[in-house]
Amino acid sequence: MSQKNLEDISLRFNKLQNELNDLIKARQQLETQYQENKIVKEEFAKLDESSTVFKLIGPVLVPQDFNEADINVKKRIEFIENEIKKVEGNIQDHQKNLETTRDELITLRTQQTQT
Numbered sequence: 359m360s361q362k363n364l365e366d367i368s369l370r371f372n373k374l375q376n377e378l379n380d381l382i383k384a385r386q387q388l389e390t391q392y393q394e395n396k397i398v399k400e401e402f403a404k405l406d407e408s409s410t411v412f413k414l415i416g417p418v419l420v421p422q423d424f425n426e427a428d429i430n431v432k433k434r435i436e437f438i439e440n441e442i443k444k445v446e447g448n449i450q451d452h453q454k455n456l457e458t459t460r461d462e463l464i465t466l467r468t469q470q471t472q473t
Contacts, residue, residue, distance in 0.1 A: 374455055384445050388442045392442065402431060
């Protein structure tokens, strides 16, 4: 195998590593959002339907219907859970690709040192 193939596989390996790091960061962000929304849901559970709820829009707090706010939070949690599942699937795929590429790279390097 040529030096060019080795370089191409090394570049692919580095690219996959960077993409995996980005996916892990995205997963962490989603987890943070998920935890924040779970806290909001827990706080809503302590309130009754007549409670006043406010939503921050820009620099202004705007009153919002309790039921509407509660539904929005539940939908947001559901959406985030689905996004987390997608990202975790992508992370697993990237890890498999990374492992395959790493094995390829090791094989090529071993062949090069033997010649």
